[in-house]
Amino acid sequence: MRKDVTDAGAMADQQVLILGGRGRIGSSVAQDLVAHTEAKITVTGRPTSPEVTARQKGQPQVQFLALDLADQEGLTKAIASHDLVIHCAGPFVYRDANVLKACIEQGVNYLDVSDNRAFTRKAIAYREAAAQKGVTAIVNSGIFPGVSNSMVRHDVEQLDEAERIHLSYLVAGSGGAGITVMRTTFLGLQEPFEAWIDGQWQEVKPYSQREKIEFPAPYGKAGVYWFDMPEAFTLVDSFPVKTVITKFGSVPDFYNHLTWIAAHVFPPSWLKNPGGIEFLSHVSHRMTDVSDRFSGIGVAIRSEVKGYKEGKPACVCSTLVHENTAVAAGAGTGSLAELMLNGKLSKPGVWPVEQALSTALFEATMQSRGLKIDYETTAEAVVL
Numbered sequence: 001m002r003k004d005v006t007d008a009g010a011m012a013d014q015q016v017l018i019l020g021g022r023g024r025i026g027s028s029v030a031q032d033l034v035a036h037t038e039a040k041i042t043v044t045g046r047p048t049s050p051e052v053t054a055r056q057k058g059q060p061q062v063q064f065l066a067l068d069l070a071d072q073e074g075l076t077k078a079i080a081s082h083d084l085v086i087h088c089a090g091p092f093v094y095r096d097a098n099v100l101k102a103c104i105e106q107g108v109n110y111l112d113v114s115d116n117r118a119f120t121r122k123a124i125a126y127r128e129a130a131a132q133k134g135v136t137a138i139v140n141s142g143i144f145p146g147v148s149n150s151m152v153r154h155d156v157e158q159l160d161e162a163e164r165i166h167l168s169y170l171v172a173g174s175g176g177a178g179i180t181v182m183r184t185t186f187l188g189l190q191e192p193f194e195a196w197i198d199g200q201w202q203e204v205k206p207y208s209q210r211e212k213i214e215f216p217a218p219y220g221k222a223g224v225y226w227f228d229m230p231e232a233f234t235l236v237d238s239f240p241v242k243t244v245i246t247k248f249g250s251v252p253d254f255y256n257h258l259t260w261i262a263a264h265v266f267p268p269s270w271l272k273n274p275g276g277i278e279f280l281s282h283v284s285h286r287m288t289d290v291s292d293r294f295s296g297i298g299v300a301i302r303s304e305v306k307g308y309k310e311g312k313p314a315c316v317c318s319t320l321v322h323e324n325t326a327v328a329a330g331a332g333t334g335s336l337a338e339l340m341l342n343g344k345l346s347k348p349g350v351w352p353v354e355q356a357l358s359t360a361l362f363e364a365t366m367q368s369r370g371l372k373i374d375y376e377t378t379a380e381a382v383v384l
Contacts, residue, residue: 015082016037029333086111134348206227
């Protein structure tokens with residue numbers, strides 16, 4: 001159960017459970033917690049392997065627990081013996097909210113790295129139940145969604161009135177995040193989704209309406225496309241804006257064209273068949289094994305918020321670049337975990353990142369991890 005933290009010794013006694021901790025994102029979260037907290041960390045996965053043993057070597061803070069999420073009794077027992085659960089076992093399109101439900105029942109705080117709209121809605125439905133039990137649960141943490149949501153919050157706060165949010169994401173090669181990210185990308189191409197445009201929900205085709213966006217070096221201008229992300233609707237709930245755009249692209253650019261073909265040319269049955277998803281994911285992963293050598297595995301985020309400041313049109317832009325997408329995701333989730341463990345972030349209920357984390361705390365934790373965010377405000381006429 002959760003403990004009140006009053007000193008460093010108490011923090012050292014805290015127990016963190018990372019579900020899916022053997023994966024690239026889960027292990028990056030564990031590494032961030034090792035670097036920034038003294039908490040004892042348990043990572044879960046299927047039966048141990050030499051890879052897991054190697055990762056644990058020289059890290060007494062970290063131990064491994066073989067656990068299948070389908071084992072409800074084992075899962076509940078593991079949750080009950082920890083102070084914070086971090087759910088990293090994606091793809092979340094296949095997950096329900098049972099882990100969150102068990103955390104609420106056991107009175108244990110919760111974080112996840114979910115990136116799926118349907119899963120997010122299921123989780124947020126437990127807001128009142130979590131609040132009644134005094135459980136703080138934060139969904140959609142990581143790099144995008146996650147850090148990107150806090151960048152938007154910062155930008156909105158600089159304006160008197162925000163009207164339009166445009167989020168653009170760029171990932172080089174595999175992003176260092178493994179095959180699960182490939183699955184998530186192709187799963188995101190299955191169906192049209194709703195986007196908030198000009199004050200109403202409109203249906204958008206995934207990987208459509210290519211747009212060239214100027215990202216910081218080393219990327220420069222790169223193509224991005226509509227992509228379904230949970231922040232496409234949580235930001236609408238968080239801020240009174242008329243439009244929220246979420247677009248994603250890859251480097252090298254030929255991956256964008258291949259993904260576009262998968263979304264618009266392949267028979268829909270391919271993307272709705274688990275076998276088709278696995279085939280495309282494994283082929284893509286093999287390709288990035290080669291291209292990562294020259295493209296790198298970095299990430300770039302650009303948040304642009306347009307509105308009004310002192311009665312005049314204004315635009316606030318935030319950008320972030322990191323050389324390793326998985327490490328950046330680990331920092332995004334790990335920073336929230338650190339704040340929850342040391343008692344600086346407590347908001348009973350279930351919340352997306354931008355509704356739970358203040359800009360001041362966000363900037364402090366990013367600085368402590370060396371993640372530099374550049375801000376620019378343009379106080380000139382802009383087309384809204």
